[in-house]
Amino acid sequence: MASVITPADAMERGAVGRVARMPRGGIYGRRRRRLQVFRVIVLTLFAAFFIIPLYAMVAFSFQGSTPGTHTLSAWTSIISYPGLLGAIEITLELAVITSVVMLALLLPTMIWVRLRVPRLRRVIEFLCLLPLTIPAIVLVVGLAPIYRQIRIHISLSALMLFGVYVILALPYAYRSLASGLEAIDARTLAEAARSLGASWFTVIARVIVPNLWQAVLNATLLTVALVLGEFTIASLLLYTNMQVALYDISRASLNAGVLFATSSAALLFAFILLMILSYVGRRRERRRGAAA
Amino acid sequence: MMASPNGEVAGGRAGVEVRLEGLRRQYGSVVALDGFDLTMAPGELVALLGPSGCGKTTTLRLLAGLEDADGGRVVVGGDDITHVTANKRNMGMVFQAYSLFPHLTVQQNVAFGLRLRGVDKAEQQRRAIEMLELVGLSTQADRYSHQLSGGQQQRVALARALAINPQVLLLDEPLSALDAKVRAQLRDQIRRIQLEVGITTLFVTHDQEEALAIADRVGVMKDGRLEQLAPPTEVYARPATSFVAEFVGLTNRLDGDVRAGRVTVRGASLPLVDPATPDGRVIALVRPEAVTLAAHASEETGPLVGSVIAATFLGATTRITVDLGDATIMAQLGTAEAAAHPAGSRVSLAIREDPVLVAGASPAEAPGSGAAPSGE
Numbered sequence: 108m109a110s111v112i113t114p115a116d117a118m119e120r121g122a123v124g125r126v127a128r129m130p131r132g133g134i135y136g137r138r139r140r141r142l143q144v145f146r147v148i149v150l151t152l153f154a155a156f157f158i159i160p161l162y163a164m165v166a167f168s169f170q171g172s173t174p175g176t177h178t179l180s181a182w183t184s185i186i187s188y189p190g191l192l193g194a195i196e197i198t199l200e201l202a203v204i205t206s207v208v209m210l211a212l213l214l215p216t217m218i219w220v221r222l223r224v225p226r227l228r229r230v231i232e233f234l235c236l237l238p239l240t241i242p243a244i245v246l247v248v249g250l251a252p253i254y255r256q257i258r259i260h261i262s263l264s265a266l267m268l269f270g271v272y273v274i275l276a277l278p279y280a281y282r283s284l285a286s287g288l289e290a291i292d293a294r295t296l297a298e299a300a301r302s303l304g305a306s307w308f309t310v311i312a313r314v315i316v317p318n319l320w321q322a323v324l325n326a327t328l329l330t331v332a333l334v335l336g337e338f339t340i341a342s343l344l345l346y347t348n349m350q351v352a353l354y355d356i357s358r359a360s361l362n363a364g365v366l367f368a369t370s371s372a373a374l375l376f377a378f379i380l381l382m383i384l385s386y387v388g389r390r391r392e393r394r395r396g397a398a399a
Numbered sequence: 400m401m402a403s404p405n406g407e408v409a410g411g412r413a414g415v416e417v418r419l420e421g422l423r424r425q426y427g428s429v430v431a432l433d434g435f436d437l438t439m440a441p442g443e444l445v446a447l448l449g450p451s452g453c454g455k456t457t458t459l460r461l462l463a464g465l466e467d468a469d470g471g472r473v474v475v476g477g478d479d480i481t482h483v484t485a486n487k488r489n490m491g492m493v494f495q496a497y498s499l500f501p502h503l504t505v506q507q508n509v510a511f512g513l514r515l516r517g518v519d520k521a522e523q524q525r526r527a528i529e530m531l532e533l534v535g536l537s538t539q540a541d542r543y544s545h546q547l548s549g550g551q552q553q554r555v556a557l558a559r560a561l562a563i564n565p566q567v568l569l570l571d572e573p574l575s576a577l578d579a580k581v582r583a584q585l586r587d588q589i590r591r592i593q594l595e596v597g598i599t600t601l602f603v604t605h606d607q608e609e610a611l612a613i614a615d616r617v618g619v620m621k622d623g624r625l626e627q628l629a630p631p632t633e634v635y636a637r638p639a640t641s642f643v644a645e646f647v648g649l650t651n652r653l654d655g656d657v658r659a660g661r662v663t664v665r666g667a668s669l670p671l672v673d674p675a676t677p678d679g680r681v682i683a684l685v686r687p688e689a690v691t692l693a694a695h696a697s698e699e700t701g702p703l704v705g706s707v708i709a710a711t712f713l714g715a716t717t718r719i720t721v722d723l724g725d726a727t728i729m730a731q732l733g734t735a736e737a738a739a740h741p742a743g744s745r746v747s748l749a750i751r752e753d754p755v756l757v758a759g760a761s762p763a764e765a766p767g768s769g770a771a772p773s774g775e
Contacts, residue, residue: 292496298465299498299556301485303512303563317502 181364194352235281287322414442414599415476422471449620491560641758655683690730
């Protein structure tokens with residue numbers, strides 16, 4: 108007959124550790140272990156799904172001319188490949204300009220609507236989410252005449268793409284900022300600041316925006332990611348950004364290593380940016396928590 | 400003693416007079432305020448009390464400048480500020496919702512208004528600490544709002560509102576989110592500080608106990624108008640209207656008969672609040688405290704004899720509900736006295752000769768209304 112050890116018995120025998128483990132045994136313990144195994148399998152599968160292609164891409168960028176050899180030539184030739192460095196520069200500048208313009212337009216508008224004209228909230232939401240439903244080709248057809256005029260009268264530079272990129276980034280930025288605004292009682296904070304003597308500009312700049320820091324970072328990150336990966340519109344409007352340059356390289360050259368090296372570099376850049384933004388967010392949280 | 404940003408002693412500063420004249424505010428077809436008049440004496444604390452939607456918060460927001468009036472005037476210290484924006488009104492406000500700025504420490508929150516006024520840093524710090532000492536939170540100066548309890552947050556909000564040395568202090572149900580014990584403590588603290596600073600204060604609440612405990616005068620509101628504005632004792636003991644009588648405290652609604660300036664209620668002849676009340680049948684509003692045990696309780700029957708059907712322990716007093724057969728009546732007795740009459744026992748009651756307010760017609764003239772306890 109199996110002996111049953113009660114917690115009291117176990118305590119008497121000094122087997123405190125066993126007492127602590129006891130509730131984990133039996134059917135619940137088995138279920139928990141099975142769940143743990145399931146979690147590990149799912150995570151491993153997902154990790155493999157994402158990591159193997161990335162690993163293959165990075166590994167290929169180091170591939171030498173003969174199998175089994177490795178070289179940095181693809182990475183070093185990024186700099187020397189005609190037009191590629193310029194395209195990367197343009198894309199990075201576009202990312203910065205698009206983020207700044209998007210925030211400058213959207214942030215004050217959303218805060219103002221939330222505080223002063225809440226009845227327009229649904230309208231603004233509809234307008235901001237609209238680009239999600241419009242295919243890129245339709246956007247291009249609509250915007251092509253405008254960009255033709257821009258090319259003739261204003262600039263040839265691909266930096267002019269920021270306008271259409273702001274439109275493309277609107278839905279993502281809107282959702283990020285909207286969830287940030289919903290997380291704070293913006294109206295009460297604004298009224299408290301007003302009663303203390305703050306102008307509307309001060310309310311927005313010194314009370315509301317500092318409390319939307321994480322949402323602003325998220326909106327920026329999504330915008331940057333969108334700009335770094337955008338190909339269709341730039342290509343159809345005959346501008347050359349990084350993605351278009353990569354495509355050109357893949358068509359014009361047999362050196363696929365440069366293509367993979369540049370793609371890896373773009374991905375690395377996005378990762379680094381993500382880490383910087385989340386580090387900044389965490390540091391702010393830590394600083395607030397540390398004051399306890 | 401407190402000093403203003405420019406060194407002026409705030410504690411010695413007399414409050415200012417506040418006049419709201421014929422204020423009107425309408426939201427679509429809903430009239431929130433309908434010709435609202437209120438004059439607050441310098442240094443006075445007026446509590447606006449009323450049910451939800453009666454217009455009390457609208458009144459406070461119009462005074463703060465957070466909303467625009469459709470008509471009427473707001474005069475503070477003799478100046479017409481009806482069209483002055485909220486940030487230029489110099490009023491301190493504590494909100495019902497927690498309103499501390501989450502990205503700032505307690506001290507930075509308190510100094511926020513001073514910073515906007517260009518007060519130098521050292522003075523900002525000194526003043527913020529002084530205000531935090533006033534509310535007993537100087538040791539929490541470096542904390543953030545999420546590290547404070549609800550009561551502490553409201554105390555910091557009070558310190559922040561007072562730091563700018565406002566002309567008027569506005570309190571919009573600041574205690575409603577707090578638990579009962581903290582609420583009572585903070586209520587007393589607000590009153591102490593208000594008296595110490597001498598600032599004219601408008602306190603909005605739907606809690607009658609809070610209003611009666613804290614205010615110099617209580618304004619009971621209904622449908623955008625003041626029903627009565629009077630000291631708490633008067634509002635309670637001599638309500639101006641049946642609405643006030645029923646909203647403030649518990650009231651028994653009993654059939655009565657007015658004859659020659661007195662009302663007869665279940666055999667007891669009582670004086671009237673308004674002796675000019677015309678003769679006829681009425682509903683008399685009698686406070687449970689005015690209902691006592693009869694001195695000679697030997698009678699088995701009578702208009703005020705009945706069975707105890709419920710007893711509510713309130714601490715020093717106990718409220719018993721007595722079934723009189725054709726009506727129920729509440730009596731508030733000493734707990735020891737009430738303990739001698741448990742549920743089911745027969746009691747003989749009497750009504751003390753306090754002035755009685757009457758409302759409308761009795762059931763005999765207005766079918767459908769009944770004699771029953773009412774109020775909160």
